[in-house]
Amino acid sequence: MTTTPANRIDRLFADRSRKRFIPFITVGDPTLEATFQLIQGIAEAGADLFELGIPYSDPLADGPTIQRASQRALKNGVSIKDALQLVTRLRDSGMEAGLVLFTYVNPVFQYGIERFFADLAASGADGVVIPDLPVEESGPAVAAAQKHGVHVISLVAPTSDARIQMIGEQATGFLYCVSSLGVTGARSELRSDLTDFLARVRESTNAPTAVGFGISTPEQVRTLAPHADAVIVGSAIVREIERYESELKDPATTGEAVGKIKNFVHQLTSALQ
Amino acid sequence: MADVQSTAARVVPDEKGRFGEYGGKFVPETLMNALMELEQAFEEARRDPSFREELYGLLTEYAGRPTPLTYAERLTEELGGARIYLKREDLNHTGAHKLNNALGQGLLAKRMGKKSIIAETGAGQHGVASATVAAKLGLSCQVFMGEEDIRRQSLNVFRMKLLGSEVIPAVSGSRTLKDATNEAIRHWVSHVDETFYVIGSVVGPHPYPYMVREFQKIIGEETRSQILDMLGQLPDEVIACVGGGSNAIGMFYPFIQDESVALRGVEAAGLGVDTDKHAATLTKGRPGVIHGSLTYLLQDEHGQVQEAHSISAGLDYPGIGPEHSYLKDTGRVTYAAITDAEALEAVQLLCRTEGIIPALESAHAVAEAMKRAPQMSKDQVLVICLSGRGDKDVLTIQDALAPKQEGENLA
Numbered sequence: 001m002t003t004t005p006a007n008r009i010d011r012l013f014a015d016r017s018r019k020r021f022i023p024f025i026t027v028g029d030p031t032l033e034a035t036f037q038l039i040q041g042i043a044e045a046g047a048d049l050f051e052l053g054i055p056y057s058d059p060l061a062d063g064p065t066i067q068r069a070s071q072r073a074l075k076n077g078v079s080i081k082d083a084l085q086l087v088t089r090l091r092d093s094g095m096e097a098g099l100v101l102f103t104y105v106n107p108v109f110q111y112g113i114e115r116f117f118a119d120l121a122a123s124g125a126d127g128v129v130i131p132d133l134p135v136e137e138s139g140p141a142v143a144a145a146q147k148h149g150v151h152v153i154s155l156v157a158p159t160s161d162a163r164i165q166m167i168g169e170q171a172t173g174f175l176y177c178v179s180s181l182g183v184t185g186a187r188s189e190l191r192s193d194l195t196d197f198l199a200r201v202r203e204s205t206n207a208p209t210a211v212g213f214g215i216s217t218p219e220q221v222r223t224l225a226p227h228a229d230a231v232i233v234g235s236a237i238v239r240e241i242e243r244y245e246s247e248l249k250d251p252a253t254t255g256e257a258v259g260k261i262k263n264f265v266h267q268l269t270s271a272l273q
Numbered sequence: 274m275a276d277v278q279s280t281a282a283r284v285v286p287d288e289k290g291r292f293g294e295y296g297g298k299f300v301p302e303t304l305m306n307a308l309m310e311l312e313q314a315f316e317e318a319r320r321d322p323s324f325r326e327e328l329y330g331l332l333t334e335y336a337g338r339p340t341p342l343t344y345a346e347r348l349t350e351e352l353g354g355a356r357i358y359l360k361r362e363d364l365n366h367t368g369a370h371k372l373n374n375a376l377g378q379g380l381l382a383k384r385m386g387k388k389s390i391i392a393e394t395g396a397g398q399h400g401v402a403s404a405t406v407a408a409k410l411g412l413s414c415q416v417f418m419g420e421e422d423i424r425r426q427s428l429n430v431f432r433m434k435l436l437g438s439e440v441i442p443a444v445s446g447s448r449t450l451k452d453a454t455n456e457a458i459r460h461w462v463s464h465v466d467e468t469f470y471v472i473g474s475v476v477g478p479h480p481y482p483y484m485v486r487e488f489q490k491i492i493g494e495e496t497r498s499q500i501l502d503m504l505g506q507l508p509d510e511v512i513a514c515v516g517g518g519s520n521a522i523g524m525f526y527p528f529i530q531d532e533s534v535a536l537r538g539v540e541a542a543g544l545g546v547d548t549d550k551h552a553a554t555l556t557k558g559r560p561g562v563i564h565g566s567l568t569y570l571l572q573d574e575h576g577q578v579q580e581a582h583s584i585s586a587g588l589d590y591p592g593i594g595p596e597h598s599y600l601k602d603t604g605r606v607t608y609a610a611i612t613d614a615e616a617l618e619a620v621q622l623l624c625r626t627e628g629i630i631p632a633l634e635s636a637h638a639v640a641e642a643m644k645r646a647p648q649m650s651k652d653q654v655l656v657i658c659l660s661g662r663g664d665k666d667v668l669t670i671q672d673a674l675a676p677k678q679e680g681e682n683l684a
Contacts (some may be wrong), residue, residue, distance in 0.1 A: 057577040059461070061301045067445060081573045105299055106562040110576030132299045132562070136289065138325065157303040159465060165304070167523070181303060182463030263682045 009126045009151055009173045012048055013208040017224045019272045020208055021046055022266060024102060024234030026053040026069035026076030027086055029241060034248040037255070038092060038241065039097075041262040046269030049098030050231065051129060056104045061131040063185030065235040068242065084123040085160050091124035100127045100153060100173075100227050108141070117144040121209075126245035127151030130177040135167055142170075157181070158197050168204025177201050177211045177243045185235045186216035188208060190224075198227040225272050233268055240264050285599060290479020293602060295595035298478040300458075300565040307465045312480040316387050319487060324384065326511035331376050332491065334410065336366040338373075342490075342499040347626040351678065355509065355649035357642060359629070359659045360496045360589065362520060369491060369632065369661030370520045375471060375490035376520035381405035382469035389413040389464075390515075391459040392471045395450035396420055396587035397429025398661055399473030404438035406471075414438040417457040422586045429665050447580040450516075450590045454564050474517025475594030478565030482594050489523025497527050497654060506656065510535040510645060513658035514637040515585040515608065516552070516588035517598045522659035523559065525606060535607070538597060539641040541583035542610035552581035552609040554593040555601050563592035569601070584673065585633035585666075616641040617673055620663060632661035 012020060027035050038051055040194075055073035059066060060213050080103065087099050101120065104123050108130065120128060127150045133141060138152055145152045151173030156164055158181060169173060179194055180187055191197075201209055211224050212232025221231050240261050241248065247257035275531035285292040291324045298308055318324040323493075341364060345357040362370035375392075382390050390412050395402030400416040417435055421440045423430050433440050441460075446452040461470045475482040475489070493511075500508055511528060513552030515538040540642040543551035551557065554569045561570035563578060571579040571591035581591040600606040611619075616633055619640035623631050631639055638657050645653055661668070 058451070058455055060458050060564075070289075074577065104562075106570075106572070106578075107576035109561060109567075110572065110574070131301050132565070134298060134300065134302050134305050136305075137297055137299055155302045157301070157305075159303050159306050161306055163302075163305060172471060178301075180304060183459045 007126050008096070009049065009100070011196055012098050013174060013229060015091045020048040020230035021269045021272055022049045022051060022212070022230050022232040023047050023104060023237050024051040024053060024232060025241065026055055026073050026130065027083045027235060028055060028073035028076045029069040030072055030245045030249050032078065032082060032086060033168070033252055034040055036079060036086060037258050038261060039095065041258040042265050043095065043097045045239070045262045045265040047097060047265065049230070051098060051100050051102045051234070052083055052086070054078070054101060054103040054107060055079055056107065056262045059104060061183055061184040063188070063235060065242070066184050069238045070127045078117065080107055084119055084125070087123040087125045087265055099127060101125055103129060105133045113140050113144050117141070117148045117150060121150050125150065127153055129153045129155070131155060135170060135186065142173060149180050155237035158191065158193070164200055167206045168207070171207035173192050173203050174208040174210045174230065175201065175205050176232070177209050179211050180214035184213055185238065187214035190220060192213060194224070203242060216269050221268050221271040229248050231272065237261065237265060280542070285596065286479060286483050287637045291484065292482070292596045292599035294636070295560070295566070295568050295598040296482060297422060298477055298569050299567065300478045300564045303462050304465060308478055308480065308627060315381060315480055315484050318381055318384055328377055328380055330436055332373065336372050336376065337364065338491070339495045342366050342496060342503065345478060345627050347648070348623065350647040351626050352643060353623065354646040354651065355653040355655040356652065357499065357646055357653070358508070360492060360524065361605055361654060361659045362604060362658065363629065363631065363635070363662035366531065367398070367402050367405050368664065369398040369402070370523065371399045371473060372405065373474065373491055373523070374458060374485050374488040374519060375402035375406045377397065378469070378471040379410050382412060382471070383410050385469065387469040388417070389467060390471050391415045391417065391457055391468045392473060393417045393450065393453040393459055395453070395589060396632070397422065397426040397433070398586065398587060400438070401432050403435070403471050403473070404433040404436035407438060408436050413443055417443050417453040417460065419443045419450060419453045419554070422449055424452070425586050425669060426665060445467065449586070449659065451578065451581070458564065463546070474519040474562055475522045475596060476517040476592060481663045482562065482566065482596055485519050486522045486596065489519050490526045491518065492523040493525060493527035496524065499558050500654070506654065507531055507534050508656045509533070509649065509653040510537060511656045511658070512537045512539060512638045512641050512658060513646065514539045514588060514634050515593060516541070516590050517592070517636065518594040521659050522594060522596055524658040534586070536605065537610045537641060537645070538606050540608060540610045541585060541588035541637060542585070542612040543582040545612055545620065547612050549637060550582035551610070552583045552588050552590060554591060555597065555608045556610045558591070560598065568595040568598045569593055583639065584616060584669065587632070587634040588637065601613060609641050611637040611640040614668060617670065619643060620670055625626060629659070630663035630667070631659055632663045633666045635660045653661045
């Protein structure tokens, strides 16, 4: 590995005997302060690494739940800069979980690739997921990330077929295995050929694997955990945040609402090992 | 199509789908294999004489090609400058150039064994063209259309349904073409194995901007041959409107190597390029990624895509085909912007002088010609790409003109 051992993702997956839990939440949904408290609560519920979504006007890999979260956060004017400040604040408060930003490529281009990765590393974040930046287009971003000791997380999909080997060989940090065709969002049933796909991915790579897209219940977590190093849940948590939106916005009730979401996540993390 | 080959060497796009720095494939990994399969299938098809013959047969016997090149005598007299010729894509079956591309992609879908096609549409012309092709080729078709455009273009919505297609409203964002395209891409990601996405303009990830150009360049190839037959000379200037930019690329591409021919694209200035209600991407935008392609884009300082505005639903798009971005930067094509009000003036002038109701999109090109022609000499030749007919727009035009006729100010 060329990355620095200081990177929390690498530190986390140094021990692969434990399965890891990766929640996704949108930064600034419903407020930046609520996001700060939610991350702390969800970490206590057993989350190991966070995907922090930067809201985007045209999130074409996302389903309706995360689209709505994006809209709520955009109304608050949340940008990359706010997400980086949030990461710094979390690190200053002693947060030790891995922190990975999730952003579409255009905001990164407009921020400037070199500046983005320099600021990402300086904030204390460990990497970034860019869903619309396939391997063929990711050269400049990967070079900048390596220079600053953070990871560009690659994605691999059930339709990747012959590309699985190529993607697996290049993956660093962890490899994000897309478990459903389509956009993000909870699904009642997962593909029957999913475990075959995950087995193929694991054969292709030395990187840890994390499976996500459509996973929403403890049963699904329990079923998939043996086939990957980590499980990612996004929309199901975002849906809970949406449910308690008004409580999360009101400082008087934020703590109580965070407690409810923490309990929800705890059910998911309990299904992991 | 077969014998009128442009002398243009294909320098763009490169094998990564880049026009200079623009273009590329900025899409989720789930779609990458589908794009590579499409690229390969298209390359095989365009070299296959049987595919070319079948497409040529449909273009001539079904669509009615070649479309005429009409000398606009009274418009020429009215403007008092260059001789003006109209390339009559409005006479193509379904009323616009969109069918050229929809037929090509529809045939390709069938060749690839896909049973269903999806499409996005703004004004509804590409939706109608796709629905038409689906009916003709026996494919099922779903068209994604912004809710706002469904309201503005109710007649085209009914036409698509009549042709047997399903129209799915896009309710996110500005509920126009940009959002319909997002929804179509989301649907495609979910059904990529069995569905062919018929993109309607020279936008999207590689190979779409290149493939759509190849299906639309028949416009320019015919025009070039027709004007040489009629006048024995090339035009001095060619004007076309630009939303995504497919009629313009189709018209311009065969003239790219003819350095004496000035090429001019016309964007929608909406209420004015200095207001926040326009669609003048090349005039006011800067490079960014939209719908899988790096290109000029209307966006804020953080890279959030901004909503475009035009009276013409087909030009109401915050991005533009990547090849146009390249042609702007290289200077081979110049780009102007025409306001809603100027386009409406042009509609009326063309109606009165030539007996042709142009689509509001095409009226932008006519409006630019109204500025250009008087500055040119009477022995010079100006060609306008009349990309579509205005039947779909008459209610919009009626609404826009009504207050003025009652002596009130235009909104």
